[in-house]
Amino acid sequence: xxxxxxxxxxxxxxxxxxxxxxxxxxxxxxxxxxxxxxxxxxxxxxxxxxxxxxxxxxxxxxxxxxxxxxxxxxxxxxxxxxxxxxxxxxxxxxxxxxxxxxxxxxxxxxxxxxxxxxxxxxxxxxxxxxxxxxxxxxxxxxxxxxxxxxxxxxxxxxxxxxxxx
Numbered sequence: 001x002x003x004x005x006x007x008x009x010x011x012x013x014x015x016x017x018x019x020x021x022x023x024x025x026x027x028x029x030x031x032x033x034x035x036x037x038x039x040x041x042x043x044x045x046x047x048x049x050x051x052x053x054x055x056x057x058x059x060x061x062x063x064x065x066x067x068x069x070x071x072x073x074x075x076x077x078x079x080x081x082x083x084x085x086x087x088x089x090x091x092x093x094x095x096x097x098x099x100x101x102x103x104x105x106x107x108x109x110x111x112x113x114x115x116x117x118x119x120x121x122x123x124x125x126x127x128x129x130x131x132x133x134x135x136x137x138x139x140x141x142x143x144x145x146x147x148x149x150x151x152x153x154x155x156x157x158x159x160x161x162x163x164x165x
Contacts, residue, residue, distance in 0.1 A: 006033075014083040018090070021103040023080055031075050031113045039116040040075045041067060042132045046096070048125030057081065062158035063120055063146065069157075075114060080104075101131050109135050119145045 010026050017023045031038050041063045043049060049056040060078065067074045084104075088097055108114060109132075117136045123129035123145065136143045146154070 010079075014080065017083060017087065019103065020084070020087055020097075020100045021107070023083060023087075024104055024107045027075070027077075027080065027104070027108055028111060028113065030079075031108070031111075034075070035073045037073055037115050038075050038113060039067065039072045039118055040077065040114050041120070042117050042129050043120030043123055044126035044129055045081075047127045048129070049120070049122050058158070059120060059151075059155065062154045063118070063151070065158055066150075066154035067118060072118075075108075096127055101128060105132065106135060109139055109141065112139070114141060117141055117143045119143060121146055121148050121151050 010030065013026050014023055017026075041060055043060050043063065044056045045060065046053055046056075049059060057078065064074050064076055064078070084097075084100060088100070091099075117132060119129060119133065123133065133143065135141070
């Protein structure tokens with residue numbers, strides 16, 4: 001099956017998902033098809049960081065691109081973001097989406113398929129990133145916190161233009 005057809009298949013499966021938990025098999029299939037040594041970029045999305053979800057997503061995407069350019073095999077959780085938003089709104093979750101962490105990310109991390117978690121320097125400002133760090137420690141997943149210098153470099157080289165060159 002071609003890459004485009006696989007992506008379409010995954011997208012169609014995600015459209016059918018009614019819960020965060022129902023997205024997990026798609027994520028695990030994607031990770032399973034990746035070369036060994038999969039890493040995940042971690043950082044603020046809904047809380048902390050730049051204080052704006054859109055900017056935080058651009059920052060995560062910039063770090064993912066940066067890591068990929070360095071040769072890392074990165075699980076890109078941004079593929080799921082549209083569906084996270086849809087499910088969050090449909091289920092009328094108020095406040096922080098703990099169910100996303102518990103029913104999606106925890107299930108992924110507990111498989112052992114994510115071999116390393118790389119954090120944006122502002123990770124402590126985010127409830128979700130602090131939770132990810134606790135999971136990494138609980139599951140003995142190695143972690144790295146990017147330096148501010150490397151993070152700024154990732155932002156500068158990104159196509160998302162969060163900082164001036």
